[in-house]
Amino acid sequence: MSRKPKQAPRKHPIDRRVISDFLPPEGVPIRFEVASIGARFGAQLLDILLTGLIVLTLFVLLIMSGILSIEITIAISALLFFALRVPYYVVAELLWNGQTLGKRITGLRVISGDGRSLSAYAVTIRNMMKEMEVFVPGVYLLAAPALDGWTQLILLVWVVILLFVPLRSKRNRRLGDIIANTYVVNLPRSVLLPDLARTIAQNKVSSEFTFLPHHLDHYGRYELQTLETLLQVNMNKLDPAARDRHVKTIFKVASTIANRIEFNEVIPEAKTRRFLESFYHTQRAYLENRKLFGDAREDKFHKTDA
Amino acid sequence: MSDAFLMRSARFRKEREADWKRLEALITRVEKRGLNSLEFEQARDLATLYRQAMNSLSLAREISLDKSLLFYLESLCARAYLAVYAPQESLRGLMARLFIYGMPGAVRRCAPQILIAFLTLGLGALAGYFLFVEDPTWYNTIMPPELADTRGINSSREDLLSVIYDSERDALAAFTAFASFLFSHNTQIAIFIFSLGVLVCLPSFMLTFYNGLVIGVFVALHIDRGIGYDIAAWLSIHGVTELSAIVIACAGGFTLGLAVLFPGELTRGEALRRSGRDAVKLAILAAIMLVVAAILEGFFRQIVQNPETRLIVGWGIGGLWLAYFLLVGHKRPGTS
Secondary structure, three states: OOOOOOOOOOOOOOOEEEEEOOOOOOOOOOEEEEHHHHHHHHHHHHHHHHHHHHHHHHHHHHOOOOOHHHHHHHHHHHHHHHHHOOHHHHHHHHHOOOHHHHHHHHOOEEOOOOOOOOHHHHHHHHHHHHHHHHHHHHHHOOOHOOHHHHHHEEEEEEHHHHHHHHHHHOOOOHHHHHHHHEEEEEOOOOOOOOOOOHHHHHOOOOOOOOOOOOHHHOOHHHHHHHHHHHHHHHHHHOOOHHHHHHHHHHHHHHHHHHHOOOOOOOOOOOHHHHHHHHHHHHHHHHHHHHHHHHOOOOOOOOOOOO | OOHHHHHHHHHHHHHHHHHHHHHHHHHHHHHOOHHOOOOOHHHHHHHHHHHHHHHHHHHHHHOOOOOOHHHHHHHHHHHHHHHHHHOHHHHHHHHHHHHHHHHHHHHHHHHHHHHHHHHHHHHHHHHHHHHHHOOOOOHHOOOOOOOHHOOOOOOOHHHHHHHHHHHHHHHHHHHHHHHHHOOOOHHHHHHHHHHHHHHOOHHHHHHHHHHHHHHHHHHHHHOOOOOOOHHHHHHHHHHHHHHHHHHHHHHHHHHHHHHHHHOOOOOOHHHHHEEEEEEEEHHHHHHHHHHHHHHHHHHHHHHOOOOOHHHHHHHHHHHHHHHHHHHHOOOOOOOO
């Protein structure tokens, strides 16, 4: 058996739960987070419950009001239940830009796989397939005890296949999604934390410690951004125990970095954080500069010329 | 302090941050209340700011290692994309397009499949008829019991006639019949015939053929009792529309199945996606025709008792369908 030669020493595992090659017409790829199967199941369940509840309330109100006879009320409710299946989902996803009531509550959204806007056709076909994927098995499952053995077996196989498709599919797509070329994603939330480089520059921290080029050749993007995450933690929001832990982590990280880059000055205990901030600032400026010159360093395993 | 002390990526961020915040406020508004809630200036700004943000994102990926900035821009652009590229068409416009261009066009394009489906149904009916002629007990084998209700091989001519000319149902019963019809046999069959077409046509073919068989033995039973004309009229009033609907659903299934069988130069998935466009329109058309058939069956079959009128109404509506398929929506606006 032939083996491929070993590639680069380490690669960050590609996250299967993220769509990173989604290309809008502007030509800049953007990222979407794929909705989990649990969230999608929840949204579907909420949709069924909510719409069912609406029809049920209407039904009870009609009966209580006594305007129409019971047979007609039943007939109207039956028609409404029919409209609740495919038409409700199609109209809701068209009018609310890829969201139904359940998806609104769980924060999910349907997007079109080709980077254009969601077409009426895509919405229609993905929800027509829902008839085969969700409602028909669902209705038969409720009636399962009354069915004969063969029908139960076929039903079981059908349900297992249907469950298997989104589990095996790379981006949790069900059959309808695959045919319509749509994805269901989490609605992104945007939080903008302050720019560390700016706060550090404003506090004039950067001039306290001096780093030389050989100090800065050790780390790459990954370590820099991990350090950023650590420094972005808001100490005031932590409870005392967590704050203690955080302070200890800062000490540990600082000593590890100092060892690794062979920084020989003594770092006073009170200035540990300042040391890290200063290092972050200088390291980021250095790495960004290297990147501009075509030497993008992914992590500490990068190759240096030296 | 002056910007000169800031590194390049921090300056980049400082200069643009206000615009991003403005874009975020606009998007939040669109997400909550829809694109229509924006003023003209706001809508114009949304488009400009969106493009700027996209620009910033692609630039930031090159020059900045600021993780919080990158994450923020990624999510901001994703949200802005969703807000800007929302489906713009109104429901009414969509419906008009579907009825005027979409469905008749799909029928014309899928004419071969529809013909095959018609032949399948016809073959089934012929086979059913001859089977009955050979041995009437085939009726019990072929006819599903829930469809036959009281009509079996032991029914007399008078029993059958009384079902055909039964005027005792009032409007209420008619409406209930209509509602229950929607969930009944034919709608189920149409759904199955359509969606099983994906499995290389075979299930669609078998189900349509079987449906033909049922009609064949049913008609044969009545002809045997000498009331062929009456049953033809009774079936025609809704059957012309209803059987056409089943045939169209079957043609939709065939379209999908043919794409799987003969994808040509495309991959199977791609072929399926392309033929899906017409197939879906056929399925919607079949659903609408089934509703029309249900109204005809629920109301008119009881009101109209005269076999000649029944024939005229049934085939007249069939002719209207044909005219709709053949004549409507040949020219699209904007195409010469």
